[in-house]
Amino acid sequence: MKTSRTASSTLLIGTAKGGFALEGIGRAAKLRGPFLFGAKTHDLRADPRSGRTWLMSSTGGHLGPTIYRSIDRGRTWSEAPHPPRFAPARRKTAAPSVKINFWLEPGHADEPDVWYCGTSPQGLFRSEDGGQTWRGVDGWNRNPAWESWTSFGRDGTPDGPVLHSIQIDPRDARHMTVSCSSGGTFESLDQGGSWRPLNRGVAADFLPNPDAEYGHDPHCMRMHPADPDRWYQQNHCGIYRLDRAARAKTPSWTRIGTRMPKAVGDIGFPLVPHPTDADTVWVIPMDGRTIWPRTAVDGRPAVYMTRDGGRSWRRQDRGLPRSHAYWTVLRQAFTSDAGEPLGLYFGTTSGELWGSRDAGGSWRRLLAHLPRIYSVRWSGR
Amino acid sequence: MSVRVHVGSILHGYTGGASELVAEGATLRDVLSDLDRAHPGLLFRIVDEQGALRPHVKLYVGDRFVRELGTRVSAGATVHVLQALSGG
Numbered sequence: 001m002k003t004s005r006t007a008s009s010t011l012l013i014g015t016a017k018g019g020f021a022l023e024g025i026g027r028a029a030k031l032r033g034p035f036l037f038g039a040k041t042h043d044l045r046a047d048p049r050s051g052r053t054w055l056m057s058s059t060g061g062h063l064g065p066t067i068y069r070s071i072d073r074g075r076t077w078s079e080a081p082h083p084p085r086f087a088p089a090r091r092k093t094a095a096p097s098v099k100i101n102f103w104l105e106p107g108h109a110d111e112p113d114v115w116y117c118g119t120s121p122q123g124l125f126r127s128e129d130g131g132q133t134w135r136g137v138d139g140w141n142r143n144p145a146w147e148s149w150t151s152f153g154r155d156g157t158p159d160g161p162v163l164h165s166i167q168i169d170p171r172d173a174r175h176m177t178v179s180c181s182s183g184g185t186f187e188s189l190d191q192g193g194s195w196r197p198l199n200r201g202v203a204a205d206f207l208p209n210p211d212a213e214y215g216h217d218p219h220c221m222r223m224h225p226a227d228p229d230r231w232y233q234q235n236h237c238g239i240y241r242l243d244r245a246a247r248a249k250t251p252s253w254t255r256i257g258t259r260m261p262k263a264v265g266d267i268g269f270p271l272v273p274h275p276t277d278a279d280t281v282w283v284i285p286m287d288g289r290t291i292w293p294r295t296a297v298d299g300r301p302a303v304y305m306t307r308d309g310g311r312s313w314r315r316q317d318r319g320l321p322r323s324h325a326y327w328t329v330l331r332q333a334f335t336s337d338a339g340e341p342l343g344l345y346f347g348t349t350s351g352e353l354w355g356s357r358d359a360g361g362s363w364r365r366l367l368a369h370l371p372r373i374y375s376v377r378w379s380g381r
Numbered sequence: 382m383s384v385r386v387h388v389g390s391i392l393h394g395y396t397g398g399a400s401e402l403v404a405e406g407a408t409l410r411d412v413l414s415d416l417d418r419a420h421p422g423l424l425f426r427i428v429d430e431q432g433a434l435r436p437h438v439k440l441y442v443g444d445r446f447v448r449e450l451g452t453r454v455s456a457g458a459t460v461h462v463l464q465a466l467s468g469g
Contacts, residue, residue: 085430
């Protein structure tokens with residue numbers, strides 16, 4: 001059965017110079033914004049529970065990081081009175097300061113006003129009032145192992161080390177994961193009170209110990225919405241799948257990117273799961289050869305889809321540039337809607353928004369000339 | 382004691398557009414904290430949660446460049462809070 005996309009569909013776009021919203025579909029779509037023009041917006045999300053609240057991370061000039069909130073679909077914004085901030089230093093030990101509010105994640109459906117925020121350096125914060133007041137998750141931020149897990153918050157991406165891919169198990173609000181670049185993927189069964197690293201099987205060719213327990217570089221990790229015991233990960237060192245239901249004490253990741261074409265490789269940033277099919281995910285490879293150009297491989301962008309859990313991959317590039325396109329897609333900048341057939345959307349580092357109405361079968365450029373795109377999030381409300 | 386505080390345009394979103402303010406305090410930290418009471422959120426844009434000045438924030442007492450928030454200010458002094466933007 002086909003489900004039509006409605007005029008209420010919205011793509012929320014975070015860019016290097018502010019936020020935008022593309023409302024509606026097709027020729028009737030209307031671009032609004034920029035919101036907080038001039039401020040870096042690493043994430044911009046609508047609350048899927050109420051549809052009422054939009055949150056936007058913001059780093060303006062040298063004013064440091066904060067979070068803005070709108071309850072009228074982006075027409076007006078107010079700053080969070082208490083944005084994420086680490087606890088003050090104890091005694092004379094150095095303590096981190098938030099540099100970027102990097103990843104915004106709505107909480108469990110049963111906790112309607114709860115949000116999480118992942119920061120640079122790798123902090124985890126929680127709001128229980130719809131994003132106005134944020135408190136550190138002490139089980140993570142003040143964990144005695146935090147400095148070891150995160151390399152003291154110093155080893156990370158060009159923008160700084162980040163905590164991202166906050167995943168909440170739809171069956172249990174206490175079960176959640178975070179991923180750190182660098183640091184690896186970590187799981188909590190008690191809503192952030194305690195954590196364990198879950199990186200077995202993941203390569204880390206930049207570490208001296210190939211079997212290190214942590215220190216890895218996941219780029220994007222997803223609990224699959226159709227089966228939260230099946231996890232997929234696009235890592236600095238390949239594409240992986242983990243089947244947590246295997247009942248092993250420490251489940252192990254399997255590298256499924258080895259089935260990608262050798263000339264393309266399995267390096268990239270984003271990964272998008274199909275909403276209802278646990279065997280189906282999409283990735284967008286980038287050039288991770290030699291000195292890591294981090295652009296489309298050979299200047300020919302392509303999306304790759306697996307429909308069998310990573311045993312095989314299909315290239316999807318119809319409509320995408322055939323040559324000399326040297327952009328890439330960052331980890332928050334690839335998303336799906338809930339239509340049938342499925343809609344997919346991604347934003348590029350060169351400020352273009354691309355969309356597909358047929359699950360990646362063909363692509364069309366929806367927007368051009370935006371600033372560098374950090375995030376693309378879909379809202380059906 | 383009262384001091385005059387001049388803030389750059391990048392902070393006008395917190396001051397209602399005003400660039401000239403008056404605040405009370407014996408040290409720079411006191412003065413900025415007093416400003417934050419009148420203009421909530423302003424202090425966190427200048428000083429991070431560990432008490433460190435954010436990068437590229439420049440503080441002057443009169444025409445003297447200072448980095449220490451414990452610097453004492455005298456009655457009638459003028460404090461400048463400026464920010465040097467850089468990058469593309």
